[in-house]
Amino acid sequence: MLEPLLFEVLLLLVSLALALLLPWLGLDPAPAVLLAILPYLGRNLYYLGHLTLLIRRRYRMAPPFPHGLWGVIYRSVAQHQQSGRKRRKRQVRFIRRFREAAISVPDALVILDRHRRIEWANPMAAELMNVHWPRDEGSYLTEILHHDLLGEFLVADEYLRSLELAPEHNRAITLSVRITPFGERKRQRLVVSRDITKVFHLNLIRRDFVANASHELRTPLTVISGFLENLMDSPRTPEHHRRPLQLMSSQAERMRSIVEDLLTLSRLEMEDAATQSEPVDVPETLRLILDEARLLDAGGHELTVDIAPDLLLQGNRLELRSALSNLVFNAIQHTPSESRIWITWREDEDGPLFAVKDNGEGIAREHVPRLTERFYRVDKARSRTSGGTGLGLAIVKHVLNRHDARLTIESEPGQGSTFTCRFPASTGLERSEHHPRDLPVPMPSS
Numbered sequence: 001m002l003e004p005l006l007f008e009v010l011l012l013l014v015s016l017a018l019a020l021l022l023p024w025l026g027l028d029p030a031p032a033v034l035l036a037i038l039p040y041l042g043r044n045l046y047y048l049g050h051l052t053l054l055i056r057r058r059y060r061m062a063p064p065f066p067h068g069l070w071g072v073i074y075r076s077v078a079q080h081q082q083s084g085r086k087r088r089k090r091q092v093r094f095i096r097r098f099r100e101a102a103i104s105v106p107d108a109l110v111i112l113d114r115h116r117r118i119e120w121a122n123p124m125a126a127e128l129m130n131v132h133w134p135r136d137e138g139s140y141l142t143e144i145l146h147h148d149l150l151g152e153f154l155v156a157d158e159y160l161r162s163l164e165l166a167p168e169h170n171r172a173i174t175l176s177v178r179i180t181p182f183g184e185r186k187r188q189r190l191v192v193s194r195d196i197t198k199v200f201h202l203n204l205i206r207r208d209f210v211a212n213a214s215h216e217l218r219t220p221l222t223v224i225s226g227f228l229e230n231l232m233d234s235p236r237t238p239e240h241h242r243r244p245l246q247l248m249s250s251q252a253e254r255m256r257s258i259v260e261d262l263l264t265l266s267r268l269e270m271e272d273a274a275t276q277s278e279p280v281d282v283p284e285t286l287r288l289i290l291d292e293a294r295l296l297d298a299g300g301h302e303l304t305v306d307i308a309p310d311l312l313l314q315g316n317r318l319e320l321r322s323a324l325s326n327l328v329f330n331a332i333q334h335t336p337s338e339s340r341i342w343i344t345w346r347e348d349e350d351g352p353l354f355a356v357k358d359n360g361e362g363i364a365r366e367h368v369p370r371l372t373e374r375f376y377r378v379d380k381a382r383s384r385t386s387g388g389t390g391l392g393l394a395i396v397k398h399v400l401n402r403h404d405a406r407l408t409i410e411s412e413p414g415q416g417s418t419f420t421c422r423f424p425a426s427t428g429l430e431r432s433e434h435h436p437r438d439l440p441v442p443m444p445s446s
């Protein structure tokens with residue numbers, strides 16, 4: 001840096017020396033100064049103009065560079081241009097690779113602009129969703145892919161769930177459609193569709209198999225239970241046969257519970273969630289569940305209840321009853337005698353919530369995420385002896401899913417557990433709106 005500066009100073013000094021020398025040779029001082037300074041100014045003007053031209057026309061700066069400070073400026077601009085070129089090349093390469101990757105993914109990808117119009121789609125989108133790019137650029141996705149819920153799904157802000165549909169152009173396939181907001185202020189949408197035909201069919205086969213097997217087992221089990229009961233009641237049964245008969249009867253009863261729970265799960269999977277939605281009197285349902293719980297509780301648990309008396313819920317009465325009672329009975333079954341249990345039904349700013357908290361032994365962290373799996377039990381032997389089927393929380397999860405609700409489980413070994421069901425705010429109802437309190441609640445006909 002010092003050398004170019006010295007070079008510029010030297011040029012200036014030479015010009016000044018010339019300005020002093022020329023009057024001494026007989027020239028007038030004013031033209032002498034002008035004559036001496038002019039080459040110096042001309043040089044600066046030339047390089048300034050040249051630099052502007054090079055930059056404006058985006059010419060590539062290449063050596064040889066001028067001497068002095070201008071050389072430093074030219075060199076810096078050249079370096080800057082070079083790094084910019086490298087960056088652009090890298091970007092182009094990256095975009096090309098990204099497009100190649102997007103083209104070769106086996107899923108359909110569609111990018112929608114902020115008005116939900118098609119901006120780009122990969123080739124798989126043509127096969128799976130009938131979206132051909134660039135032909136369909138600018139069209140609305142809902143014009144090509146028809147589904148009752150798709151429009152609603154696209155404008156929603158929360159995309160936790162996927163949508164399963166059979167596209168019109170090929171009814172033989174089943175797609176799982178997921179939507180992710182992205183881009184500036186998350187106004188664009190990335191639609192990803194996967195072909196889940198095989199999984200869907202396997203699931204159907206599994207579901208039908210479980211439903212049919214459970215259904216077929218129901219009658220023989222009822223017959224076996226009936227005969228076992230007759231044998232136990234008969235005075236002619238030898239005394240030493242009674243204990244084995246009792247064991248057989250309790251195991252048959254356990255099998256019957258498992259079959260009933262499996263049938264409940266099958267029904268939950270098969271039926272349309274929207275059917276039989278009505279205002280459910282949750283306080284009344286909880287009163288019945290708690291009466292039953294107090295009656296069956298042999299362990300002297302202490303129940304503390306905090307129930308909003310006028311808070312009802314839009315949903316399926318039988319399903320909700322099954323979910324709530326599973327959580328209450330679990331707290332009784334899976335905690336030691338005389339444990340405390342808190343049952344809450346109230347509404348906060350996020351919507352209605354039902355919680356069952358206990359101060360039992362709690363559940364180790366590694367088990368918590370798996371509790372809603374079918375037949376998953378923390379302590380298998382103890383759960384079996386306490387009459388558990390291992391399907392209760394799977395039923396709870398299914399029921400909540402069908403009500404757009406969420407189950408959260410918090411548990412600390414040695415401290416106890418809290419099972420919380422959070423329902424969407426829109427499903428909470430005031431009693432006065434639907435069941436005036438002074439009117440008797442209609443009893444179901446038998």
Ligand code: ADP
Nearest residue numbers: 330331334377378379383388389390391392393
């Ligand atoms: P089960 O028929 O065994 O109760 P669930 O699906 O209802 O089946 O529960 C799964 C497992 O979760 C239970 O076996 C038990 O180990 C555990 N569990 C459920 N609720 C509680 C609770 N309140 N405290 C401790 N463990 C629990």
